[in-house]
Amino acid sequence: MSDYPTEMNSVFYTGPEKFEIRRVPVPKITDDEILLKVTLCGVCGTDQHIHEGEFMSKFPLIPGHEAVGVIHAVGKNVKGLNVGDHAAADVCNSCQDLGLTMCHYCKRGEPLFCENFSAKGVAMDGGFAEFVTYNQSKVFKYSNISDEEATLLEPASCAIHGLDKLKPKVGAEVLLLGAGPTGLCMAQLLKLNGAAKVVIAANDGMKMDIAEKLNCGDEYVRLKRGGGEDTEAQWKKIKEDYPHGFDCVIECTGVESLVDRSIDFVRRGGSLMVYGVYANKARVHWSPTKIFSDEINIIGSFSQFYCFGRAIQYLDSGKLNVKGMVTNVFDLKDFQKALDCMSSRQALKIAIRPHA
Numbered sequence: 239m240s241d242y243p244t245e246m247n248s249v250f251y252t253g254p255e256k257f258e259i260r261r262v263p264v265p266k267i268t269d270d271e272i273l274l275k276v277t278l279c280g281v282c283g284t285d286q287h288i289h290e291g292e293f294m295s296k297f298p299l300i301p302g303h304e305a306v307g308v309i310h311a312v313g314k315n316v317k318g319l320n321v322g323d324h325a326a327a328d329v330c331n332s333c334q335d336l337g338l339t340m341c342h343y344c345k346r347g348e349p350l351f352c353e354n355f356s357a358k359g360v361a362m363d364g365g366f367a368e369f370v371t372y373n374q375s376k377v378f379k380y381s382n383i384s385d386e387e388a389t390l391l392e393p394a395s396c397a398i399h400g401l402d403k404l405k406p407k408v409g410a411e412v413l414l415l416g417a418g419p420t421g422l423c424m425a426q427l428l429k430l431n432g433a434a435k436v437v438i439a440a441n442d443g444m445k446m447d448i449a450e451k452l453n454c455g456d457e458y459v460r461l462k463r464g465g466g467e468d469t470e471a472q473w474k475k476i477k478e479d480y481p482h483g484f485d486c487v488i489e490c491t492g493v494e495s496l497v498d499r500s501i502d503f504v505r506r507g508g509s510l511m512v513y514g515v516y517a518n519k520a521r522v523h524w525s526p527t528k529i530f531s532d533e534i535n536i537i538g539s540f541s542q543f544y545c546f547g548r549a550i551q552y553l554d555s556g557k558l559n560v561k562g563m564v565t566n567v568f569d570l571k572d573f574q575k576a577l578d579c580m581s582s583r584q585a586l587k588i589a590i591r592p593h594a
C-alpha cells in the first residue's frame with residue numbers, strides 16, 4: 239500500500255453551522271476495512287438538519303452519508319472487494335458494528351432502534367471528503383450504473399425500508415406528497431410492489447418534470463407554489479376525484495402543514511406514513527376521533543437496516559430508474575453553494591465531487 243494517501247480535503251464542522259474546507263489526515267483502515275476514494279457524495283435534507291445541529295449529529299464532524307466511488311485500498315481480512323471496484327456503503331451502525339455490548343434493542347434483533355445507533359456522516363466522519371473508510375460488511379459493489387446514479391442507493395435503501403413498513407396491499411391506491419429523490423424512488427417501488435395507482439402531488443417545477451420523465455407515478459398533481467386559494471382548489475379536486483381517499487398516503491415533504499393535511503386523504507382502514515425529516519419542533523394536530531373511528535394506521539419510517547443489497551439489485555437491474563435525478567454537482571470547496579442550492583429548492587438531487 240505504498241500509495242496510501244496521507245492528507246485530504248474535507249468539509250469539517252466544528253459545530254452547528256460552523257464548517258470550513260480543511261486538510262485532515264486520511265483515516266487509516268483496519269484489517270476489516272476498505273478505503274473508498276469518493277467520486278461523489280449525495281447531499282440530502284438530513285445534511286441540512288445536521289448543518290443546523292439537529293438529527294443526532296455529533297461534532298466535530300465530516301458529514302456525508304451517501305458516498306460512492308472506487309475502492310482505493312483494502313485491509314488484509316477483506317474478501318470479495320478489490321481495489322478498483324466501484325462501491326457504495328451502508329452507513330448505519332448498530333452495537334454489533336461498533337464492537338459494543340448489545341443494547342436493549344439489538345438484543346431483540348431490532349438494530350434500527352439501537353441505542354448506540356451511529357451513522358457515518360451523521361455522528362461519525364463520512365463522505366464529504368476525498369476518502370472515507372468502511373467496514374467490508376457494509377460495502378456493496380455496483381457495476382451497471384454510473385457513480386452519479388449510485389448516489390441514489392442510500393435514498394433507495396430508505397425507500398425500501400419504508401415499503402417494508404408500509405406493506406401496501408395488492409392493488410392499493412396511493413397518494414404520495416413530495417417529489418424528492420426518496421419520494422421518487424418510493425413511487426417507483428410502489429408500482430413494482432403492488433400499487434395499482436400512485437398519485438404524486440408536489441410543487442410544480444423541475445422535480446415533477448423528472449418524476450414524469452421517469453414515469454414514477456400514474457397521475458401527477460402539480461401544486462401551485464405559495465399555497466393560497468389556487469392550491470386549496472387543487473387539494474379539493476383531489477378530494478373530489480378520490481372521495482374515498484387512498485389506501486396509503488405517504489408524506490415525503492418534511493413540511494409540517496402538509497403532515498397535518500395528509501391524514502384527510504387516508505381512506506377508512508388506510509395507512510399514513512410519516513416519512514419526511516421534520517424540524518424537531520414540528521407538531522401535528524390530528525383528530526384522534528378520525529384515527530379511532532376510521533382505524534387509521536400511522537406509520538413511521540426512519541433510515542434503514544439490511545436494505546442496501548436490495549437497493550443495489552433494483553438500481554443495477556434498471557428496474558428502479560434514477561437516471562437524471564442528480565441535477566447539480568458541486569466541488570467540495572463549494573459546499574456552501576450546495577447548501578444554498580438545496581435551500582433554493584431548484585434542484586432534485588445534489589452531489590459533492592471531492593476530487594475536483
Ligand SMILES: [Zn+2]
Pocket residue numbers: 281282283284303304392393
Ligand atoms: Zn440522505
Ligand SMILES: [Zn+2]
Pocket residue numbers: 332333334340341342343344345349351352353354355
Ligand atoms: Zn444496539
